[in-house]
Amino acid sequence: MASSPDVLIIGSGASGGMAAHTLTKLGIPCLMLDAGPAVDFERQRSLRAVYDLPYRGFGRPGRFPHVTQANEFNGNVWADEKLNPYTYPENDPYYWVRIRLMGGKTLMWGRASWRLSDYEFKCKDHDGFGENWPISYADLAPYYDRVEPMFRVSGRKEGLPQLPDGVFIPDESRDSVSVQRFLASAGRMKIPTTKQRRATGQLASSVNLLLPEALATGRLTIVPNAVVREISVDRNTGLANGAHFVDRRTGRDYHASARVVVVGASCLESTRILLNSRIANSSGVLGRYLFDQFYIKSVITCIVPEARGGRAPRGLMGGGGYIVRFRNLAEREKKFIRGYAYDFGSGGSPAPGYFPLYGAALQKELADTAGAGFGMTTMGEVLPRHENRVRINPELKDAWGIPSLHIEQRYTDNEYEMARDSMHVADELCRGAGFEVLAKHAQMVPPGESIHELGTCRMGGDPKKSVLNKFNRSHDVKNLFVVDGSSFVSGGSQNPTLTILALSMRASEYMAEKMRTREI
């Protein structure tokens, strides 16, 4: 048995990776446990033809009933639901999408990198719903400033209070004519737009941007295939003193000791570990206030008429952008509170299913509209509610004998109203740009499917209403930190990873300082 590290980090994705990066650079020895193996990118990925795959690209039927992102090319990336089961109420499915590989979901994320603003951090001040975060934008801004260069985020500054600018690789790309027409339509409707803000590089992941530098310090030890069962606590002090884990392959039980424990196992896995450990829940809200962001995939699909028949003049099609939240900023203007954003893109080909045709007529139409498509996707804020929650299901255990989660999340009228509004606005925007509207709908994906699950271990100033303090430290267990999306109080419509990275960096620096002064 090696000597105990100072900090035990559970999870190697965005939050765990950033904790390791920050702490090791500050001179603190860390041990990282991850439930999955490491990927050898050279050996374990290769170019293959879809017709050579056993299921011609359809994937093995029934393998991933809740992972719509899975296909036959990437099927081996996602966590197996048979090994990692969970439950939900019969008529309210929850799509829990997980990756159990070193690097976690940063292996597959869309790299969209948006800052939150005080419309989220101080949300209750704006509309009276829910709770404010115990921090403001000004508290987190210096950390965003440092995370963005690490992830080489490209973007364009706009000066919008609801979507603060960052430290960007400037995106000065020219918009295609169809995008210009769309932007003009948005301008006439006084709806703000911007370029995408995205980490650059094909794999802006923890495994290539965070863990290598942490390992280079010589202060990080990584144990793969370590499935954490629970965090152990010293009965005399009430402090965490390590974690019990199971080797994924051998089933052998281990215990790792540490002075401080950092949990960054992903939103719901972190809360599951805490619930199974029966700690950090004097407030009773551990597991409560689960939310995410709802998506309406292809809320509208259009055709740019001038691009039909492959006749698009050079520069007409291609590119895309982002519509920034515009609802309920100055005053409440609709039947819902908060707001939504859109991604939009030009130049795709509408799917065959949209056309009420088949056979040769369909093939002709598909050829005519190839590359002439324009599409939008809605990302909407979901309100954190006490009744939306996870709890341990003692009847159901995973392949390593660890009790699983029961997950309950339902959309309410606020989300439904928002979804409908987004469909109508999308329609007006596209018609204003002169596009043919082929299809539109307001059907939100099931809760969880956006893979932006948040909350259940939220931070707050009041220990009776929150699990963590403003530095992601447990109110109850002073040397326990939870640094992932479970700590969110509200989430806006912005993809959360950039904020998770900034929060983890901030918490880790605070932790290092408290360790230096021996307060923990």
Place this chain on the structure above:
Amino acid sequence: MNRREVLRTAVAASAAAVLPAQQPEPNAKLATTAADAVAVAKPRFFAEGEFAALQRLGDILMPAQQNAPGAAQAGAAGFLDFLLGESPVDRQSLYREGLAALNEQSRGRYGKPFTDISGEQADALLAPLRQPWTYQAPSDPLADFLLAAKEDVMRATMNSSEWAEAVSGRSRSAAGLGLYWHPVE
């Protein structure tokens, strides 16, 4: 000529001699098995009547085009027989009941199974496919099946090696190449 090339030549020659005229010419590549090259496999999941109806439906939904194969050339029905055999029960029922409904309506209206009616008559039965798109699946089980079959037949065709061979000159993605993640252990 190495051993594999000898075998390939031998199988191709014998297949050309045995296959009926309406079968596509065997291409240069080796068939999956020697039996595939010289004989017609029986469906494993579908009953023969169902399979014949699915083949006919495939011909209508995805006919061969000037520069690309159709469902028949791509073996879409045979592939779907395999896929449905491994699918969850509700998917299997959708297909079984859908094909049964198609045959039943065909017999009811024209006194013949779906395989034997004219193109015009088949078009009349496929009216649900000419309804405008909606997000929600249709409540009529036949319409639901037809929409699923349209998507599956097209995908099975466009993801076939025959399709890739025909369109590989266009682009890498058109030829169906992608980054595959092997099992990680």
